[in-house]
Amino acid sequence: MATATSRTSVVPRAEWLAARRELLRKEKELTRLRDEVSRQRRELPWQRVTKKYTFHGPQGEQSLSDLFEGRSQLVVYHFMFGPGWREGCPGCSFLADTFDGCTVHLAHRDVTFMAISRATLPEIEAFKKRMGWKFKWFSSFASDFNFDYQASFAEEDRAKGKLLYNFEMTEIPVEDLPGMSVFFKDEAGEIFHTYSSYSRGLDPMIGTYQWLDLTPKGRDEEGLAQPMAWMRHHDKYDDNYRV
Numbered sequence: 001m002a003t004a005t006s007r008t009s010v011v012p013r014a015e016w017l018a019a020r021r022e023l024l025r026k027e028k029e030l031t032r033l034r035d036e037v038s039r040q041r042r043e044l045p046w047q048r049v050t051k052k053y054t055f056h057g058p059q060g061e062q063s064l065s066d067l068f069e070g071r072s073q074l075v076v077y078h079f080m081f082g083p084g085w086r087e088g089c090p091g092c093s094f095l096a097d098t099f100d101g102c103t104v105h106l107a108h109r110d111v112t113f114m115a116i117s118r119a120t121l122p123e124i125e126a127f128k129k130r131m132g133w134k135f136k137w138f139s140s141f142a143s144d145f146n147f148d149y150q151a152s153f154a155e156e157d158r159a160k161g162k163l164l165y166n167f168e169m170t171e172i173p174v175e176d177l178p179g180m181s182v183f184f185k186d187e188a189g190e191i192f193h194t195y196s197s198y199s200r201g202l203d204p205m206i207g208t209y210q211w212l213d214l215t216p217k218g219r220d221e222e223g224l225a226q227p228m229a230w231m232r233h234h235d236k237y238d239d240n241y242r243v
Contacts, residue, residue, distance in 0.1 A: 046192035078151035078179040081117035166198040
């Protein structure tokens with residue numbers, strides 16, 4: 001792991017300010033580009049959703065329309081948690097640790113947020129209780145929902161070769177991968193799929209990474225077998241590092 005001073009130099013304040021102002025110029029360019037990309041995202045064409053899906057939650061069986069809970073917008077996180085798994089994906093859990101704080105604010109902007117997994121409802125509820133989460137989390141065990149939105153992949157299909165993930169054909173090493181999808185319901189009750197994102201497209205939603213990116217050592221993942229190899233479920237870290 002890198003030390004705090006191994007990647008840069010130490011300079012007088014005036015020189016630091018000059019370097020910081022140059023970086024600020026680039027940060028503002030990125031902000032403007034992000035705003036423009038967000039505008040273009042809102043202008044994407046929509047897909048009408050005509051297929052019927054069944055989900056299971058604490059209140060019983062529900063349709064996709066029911067999940068909107070009276071709002072016009074629905075954001076779904078495709079949480080990697082398959083039936084029979086002992087626990088949910090650590091990486092998805094890393095992201096999910098931020099969900100509870102934002103759902104109430106999203107609700108006041110006409111957005112219902114929830115996670116959906118293929119695991120059965122009892123499996124989801126047990127893991128959710130263990131992690132101390134409160135956000136809504138439904139099971140799509142009885143439907144093709146996660147498969148249709150390119151977050152789950154049947155074993156027989158994976159055995160045939162490359163499949164569509166992140167909008168390109170690629171080898172799929174596991175039965176579930178992370179993703180998020182956005183839906184809109186109009187006044188007539190018609191539902192439309194407006195957006196989906198996968199892989200590194202989910203990076204901006206990982207609050208801890210956004211904070212780490214501001215620090216001298218950053219994510220500090222160089223040399224690891226994979227980027228998230230350091231990360232654990234929040235109840236599995238060494239007690240000495242808990243806050």
